[in-house]
Amino acid sequence: MSYFNPEHRRRKSILPLLTLGSLCVFILYYAFAANQRTRPILPENAVRPHLVHWLEENPDAWPAQDPIFNPAAVRRIYQRTDYRLLWFDNYSLSDSANDLLKQLTAASSGNPSSMVDYRYHLGYFDRTLQDTPQHLQMAAVLDVLLTDAFVSYAQDTQLDRIKPRSRPRRGITPVQRDNQGFRLVALNTRQQQPPAEPSGRKHFRGYDRAANLGGQVRSRSYAREYNADTTSQDSGRRYFTTTRRQYRDSNSTSNSDSRVYYNQGRSNTAAVPIRSANSEGPYYEENRPYGNNVRALRNELQRLREMSASGRWRPIPPGPAMTLGARHPHVSHLRNLLALYGDYESYYSYGGTDRNRFDRGLHQAVVRFQRRHGLRPDGIVGRSTRKRLNLSPAARARIVEMNIQRREALPEQMGSRFIQVNIPAYRLKYVENNQVKLAMNVVVGKKKHATPEITTRVSKVVFNPTWTVPRSILVNEILPKARKNPSGMEKMGYRVISGSGEQLPLTPQNLSAAGAGSYLMRQLGGEENILGRVKFEIPNIHDIYLHDTRARKLFSLTTRGYSHGCIRLEKPRHLAEALLRPQGNWNQWRIDQLTSGDKTTEVDMSQVVKVYITYWTAWVDGRGNLNFRPDIYGKDGLVDNQF
Secondary structure, eight states: TTTTGGGEEEOOOOOHHHHHHHHHHHHHHHHHHHHHOOOOOOOOTTHHHHHHHHIOOOOOOOOOOOOOOOOHHHHHHHHHSSOOSSSSSTEEOOHHHHHHHHHHHHHTTOOOOOOHHHHTHHHHHHTTTSSSOOSSSHHHHHHHHHHHHHHHHHHHHHOSSOOOOOOTTTTTEEEEEEEEEEEEEOOOOGSSSOOOOSSSSGGTTOOOHHTTTTTOOOOOSOOOOEEEEEOOOTTTEEEEEOOOOOOTTOOOOTOEEEEEEEGGGGGOOOOOOOOTTTTTOOOOOOOOOOBBOOOHHHHHHHHHHHHHHOOOOOOOSSSBBBBBOOHHHHHHHHHHHHHHHHOGGGGGGOOOOOBOOOOOHHHHHHHHHHHHHHHHOOOBOOOOHHHTTTTTTHHHHHHHHHHHHHHSSOOOOOOOOOOEEEETEEEEEEEEEEEEEEEEEEEEEGGGGGOEEEEEEEEEESOOOOOOOOHHHIIIIIIHHHHHOOOHOOOOOOOOOTOOOEEEEOHHHHHHHHTSSEEEEEEEESSSOTTTOOOEEETTTTTTOEEEEEEEGGGGSOOOOEESSEESSSOOHHHHHHHGGSSSOOHHHHHHHHHHHSSOOOOOOOOOOOEEEEEOOOEEEETEEEOOOOOOOOOSOOOOGGG
């Protein structure tokens, strides 16, 4: 019988093969899992060449768009740490870095200015930290910017400049009081402060520096208050100590807190009231030259005509956005254009030789140009800034010509005291003797409810004003809300007013009568009033006025056309104090008291204060700078200026 007979061949088992394959798969799986759990190890001195090159050898080679705002401090920090990464645990951010980012974000959220985000590099972090950095250069750049943001935040925290509430009154000297009267003293508050904490982590995790200093903060951002009841045990004299000004979130009170200003000539002290929750703080005069001379506009018109005739002006071609640190052929073109406009000076270049590099001098010139044109001063040449840069000298000259006519329509001497509201600039200025004493942002009418150009005066100041709803707003906006939620509208102070002046509830019958025109609807004075706490009546046929508002967030926007024609004020209490000071003892504390509760108080103006509501898209300010604003209502008739 043959051995090769298929019937007698033995069949081999596949079990060993399956066992071997399973073992291989098992080994490969655990090897892959172990490799996934293994964190990449960053060499200790791997980034040292990059940091030495950027911070010591060639600062112009810095690769990031965001600049280093504190180069000297950052350089010293890395010199002392032998140029090692400070904010990374291998390739991942450390806990300290995450704490710093949280604190910077919290500090920026309370300040509407984009410069705070730029100073803390928050925009760069948002764009970059979407994933774990896997390149040494990227990790080094992030580490340097985190260190720079830490230094900036430490400086801002030390000086309380993140969100200043007030500025110090100048010329105020602390004095001491004894039996012989008042005498000047030199109070060394630095010795009263405890030693600084050695750990930089005190700037993280919501550290309350004021609590660590026992409530005494030496800061340029807070005005001085002097407590005359702090008695020295050794001499029996009463000294004035520097204490932190109390704000709306402060619950601490003093039994007999008082302020004495040496330059005010007071012989007795007055009790300082507790600041109310809606206070704007003390009003300090700005004292800036007003300018707005028509002859200066004519000089600028001649300069623009010469610029147009010279042929030197060329627009910037389309291209990418440019900011600090960028390299692009358009940067040199931008430099020439800003030099032609007068915003860029050669001494701003900081010794740079690469004209295609966006250096700090060019950044300052762009910021200056943006401020003159009402743009957000972020130093980034994006779409809006590029459009304003490319507005030709010929178009600018036509804009200036129209505004010369508008300025000549007003008196050459606008008065010793007046208010000017410039609609396209969204700004109000209060002027005394050709000096700007107060300036603020305003909200003006949207395009379909355009704020008119008028010349009038302030007739009275109304605290806790009532609001009689205009017919158009009543029918289109208020009545539908009142029919849907009458109890909620009543809580907001809305009432139907009969012909005899009686206040009626918001019943369906009364609302129907108001809709038919038989009754009026009025909102009572108080916290919910749409006019806010202060209103300035200015007689005019358009039935508009200046008033406070509850929508405070609008003042942080660049374009502020949101009202139905009236002008909403950013600082109405300061304007009331500035207008009423010549009429008697009007100060912050009295105005804060009148703007509490719901009682309406009217104060007639005893002196004439003119009001000019203007539409200037070009003007020369007190510093001699030619300013432009977009033609928001289309009155200039130039499409080039209607952004």
